[in-house]
Amino acid sequence: MMERFRAFWTKVIAPVAHLLIRLGVSADVVTLVGTLGLSAGALVFFPQGMLLTGVLVATAFVFSDLIDGYMARSQGKSSKFGAFLDSTLDRIGDGAIFIGLSLYFAGPGDSALYLVLCLVCLLMGAVTSYARAKAEGLGFTAKVGIAERADRLVAILVMTGLSAIFDAPILLHVVLWALAVASTVTVVQRIWVVRQQALAEV
Numbered sequence: 239m240m241e242r243f244r245a246f247w248t249k250v251i252a253p254v255a256h257l258l259i260r261l262g263v264s265a266d267v268v269t270l271v272g273t274l275g276l277s278a279g280a281l282v283f284f285p286q287g288m289l290l291t292g293v294l295v296a297t298a299f300v301f302s303d304l305i306d307g308y309m310a311r312s313q314g315k316s317s318k319f320g321a322f323l324d325s326t327l328d329r330i331g332d333g334a335i336f337i338g339l340s341l342y343f344a345g346p347g348d349s350a351l352y353l354v355l356c357l358v359c360l361l362m363g364a365v366t367s368y369a370r371a372k373a374e375g376l377g378f379t380a381k382v383g384i385a386e387r388a389d390r391l392v393a394i395l396v397m398t399g400l401s402a403i404f405d406a407p408i409l410l411h412v413v414l415w416a417l418a419v420a421s422t423v424t425v426v427q428r429i430w431v432v433r434q435q436a437l438a439e440v
């Protein structure tokens with residue numbers, strides 16, 4: 239769903255990308271540093287209950303996932319390794335967010351239920367992305383579903399931020415339930431579309 243906003247946000251990040259290019263920074267370094275920053279934001283601040291700080295730090299770095307590809311393309315330096323690195327490190331950033339929130343619910347958030355829900359979101363988000371990668375490796379396509387990565391990131395970061403701003407834990411609880419369901423639905427959607435493609439080959 240968020241893909242439709244790619245063009246707008248690409249315009250937003252383009253000046254940053256061009257500055258980094260002028261500074262001689264490579265897209266791969268942006269991919270790596272962005273992942274480290276996103277992960278640090280989630281793993282340092284969420285477990286301490288500093289949810290808004292964690293969201294703001296994570297948000298500052300998550301856009302690196304838009305910047306890195308733009309940098310590569312604008313220099314004509316898109317590469318297979320870059321594509322591999324980008325997709326692989328996405329999983330680390332996604333995992334850090336839900337591990338950070340799991341540790342929050344194991345500590346100040348004090349809820350076994352929402353700790354488990356965080357783990358479900360972590361798992362089904364990872365399976366969602368793996369399903370697409372495996373499908374593409376087999377010559378199928380599976381870039382479908384109601385909860386692609388950007389959708390999941392926007393949902394969890396915005397709602398976590400709002401829950402902190404308004405001191406409304408319910409907002410975080412609702413988004414965790416929603417993402418657990420939506421990610422699972424997305425996995426089923428991807429299995430379905432690959433099944434249809436496989437049957438069409440017969």
Ligand SMILES: CCCCCCCC/C=C\CCCCCCCC(=O)OC[C@H](COP(=O)(O)OP(=O)(O)OC[C@H]1O[C@@H](n2ccc(N)nc2=O)[C@H](O)[C@@H]1O)OC(=O)CCCCCCC/C=C\CCCCCCCC
Pocket residue numbers: 240241242243244247265266267269293294297300301303304305306307308310311315316317318319320321322323324387388391392395396399400
């Ligand atoms: C007050 C409110 C609360 C507190 C503040 C909360 C604010 C939080 C707001 C938003 C945070 C969430 C933002 C999420 C950003 C999404 C980032 C993302 O997921 O991007 C995903 C994709 C990019 O995917 P990909 O990496 O595959 O594309 P690339 O362009 O990188 O291309 C990859 C190819 O490039 C080559 N390559 C790459 C790297 C490399 N090193 N070498 C290479 O060669 C190679 O060929 C690769 O194959 O982006 C998208 O999915 C597009 C859409 C994303 C845009 C969504 C952003 C939405 C932001 C804000 C939402 C609303 C905010 C509202 C705030 C207030 C709410 C009340």
Ligand SMILES: O=P([O-])([O-])O[C@@H]1[C@@H](O)[C@H](O)[C@@H](O)[C@H](O)[C@@H]1O
Pocket residue numbers: 324325328363366367368370371385386387388
């Ligand atoms: O949207 P999603 O399928 O869960 O996750 C996507 C991966 O499948 C893809 O390999 C990667 O390039 C994208 O950046 C995003 O991480």
Ligand SMILES: [Mg+2]
Pocket residue numbers: 302303304305306307324
């Ligand atoms: Mg990227």
Ligand SMILES: [Mg+2]
Pocket residue numbers: 303324325328
């Ligand atoms: Mg990416």
